[in-house]
Amino acid sequence: xxxIRYIFFILLIFSPLKAVESFIKFKINDEIVTNIDLDTEYRxxxxxxxxxxxxxxxxxxxxxxxxxxxxxxxxxELKKYYQIKGSTDFLDEVIxxxxxxxxxxxxxxxxxxxxxxxxxxxxxxxxxxxxxxWNKLIGLKYSNQININKxxxxxxxxxxxxxxxxxxxxxxxxxxxxxxxxINFNNKLNLIIKDVEEQGFKNAAxxxxxSDSSKFGGKIGWFDEKQLSQSIFxxxxxxxxxxxxxxxxxxxxxxxxxxxxxxxxxxTMDRKKLLEEAIQFETTKQYNQFSIIYYNKxxxxxxxxxx
Numbered sequence: 001x002x003x004i005r006y007i008f009f010i011l012l013i014f015s016p017l018k019a020v021e022s023f024i025k026f027k028i029n030d031e032i033v034t035n036i037d038l039d040t041e042y043r044x045x046x047x048x049x050x051x052x053x054x055x056x057x058x059x060x061x062x063x064x065x066x067x068x069x070x071x072x073x074x075x076x077e078l079k080k081y082y083q084i085k086g087s088t089d090f091l092d093e094v095i096x097x098x099x100x101x102x103x104x105x106x107x108x109x110x111x112x113x114x115x116x117x118x119x120x121x122x123x124x125x126x127x128x129x130x131x132x133x134w135n136k137l138i139g140l141k142y143s144n145q146i147n148i149n150k151x152x153x154x155x156x157x158x159x160x161x162x163x164x165x166x167x168x169x170x171x172x173x174x175x176x177x178x179x180x181x182x183i184n185f186n187n188k189l190n191l192i193i194k195d196v197e198e199q200g201f202k203n204a205a206x207x208x209x210x211s212d213s214s215k216f217g218g219k220i221g222w223f224d225e226k227q228l229s230q231s232i233f234x235x236x237x238x239x240x241x242x243x244x245x246x247x248x249x250x251x252x253x254x255x256x257x258x259x260x261x262x263x264x265x266x267x268t269m270d271r272k273k274l275l276e277e278a279i280q281f282e283t284t285k286q287y288n289q290f291s292i293i294y295y296n297k298x299x300x301x302x303x304x305x306x307x
Contacts, residue, residue: 154271
């Protein structure tokens, strides 16, 4: 019976779309969300993280709803500042980074991949543009609040340069979460660990992480140890590949990291380049934290109306 249900579930996801009557499910401020929007988001999330196929349908529907709500709230805010056009050279570069992140090598290959999930490229372009403009807005609003301790970064670089010829590079995935008090923290952490064990880290990231990386199963890429803060490095330095860290306290919550891979890298003696890389990493981390803060702020002022 379980096998039959699973086969039916896969056929339901990947069979060609038939004409479906569109009707409004709910509104977010002035943005309408239809059953078609939810179905598209459902397939979009699976396209970004194939392991979600193994997640139960109710969880996937909940994820799709939360994801589309987040997108519409961002879009509503962005319309105050930008026109969402969908056709710029910079957007094409962002899309290239996006499809390379899911393992594609060209736009044609990406479009063919989307066809497998009955997804239109223009719809995906629109979603990527919203994220691109959102990052631009966060940059404009918080650029004067970025606080980089260059002296500390320089000391960390010197320590690595003086230690030996090689440093470790880590390929990381993350789950970022927030709680209100210690009781909620323990409950939340236990739930995350349970889902990591039962469904895998990628699916747990989709379900629990508040970071934008959640759509990609938490994957954030390669970092060498000199780019990482001391607290993060201490949490992962002794972990084997495939293992996860204990929660690390960050500005707006907690971070659980998974070691996807690691390797040794010869240290370059170019101190200027090393410092630039460390500054870029720290800047990106702070912008991500400001992004979550700003989103939570505007979400409080958003009205979700069931229809």
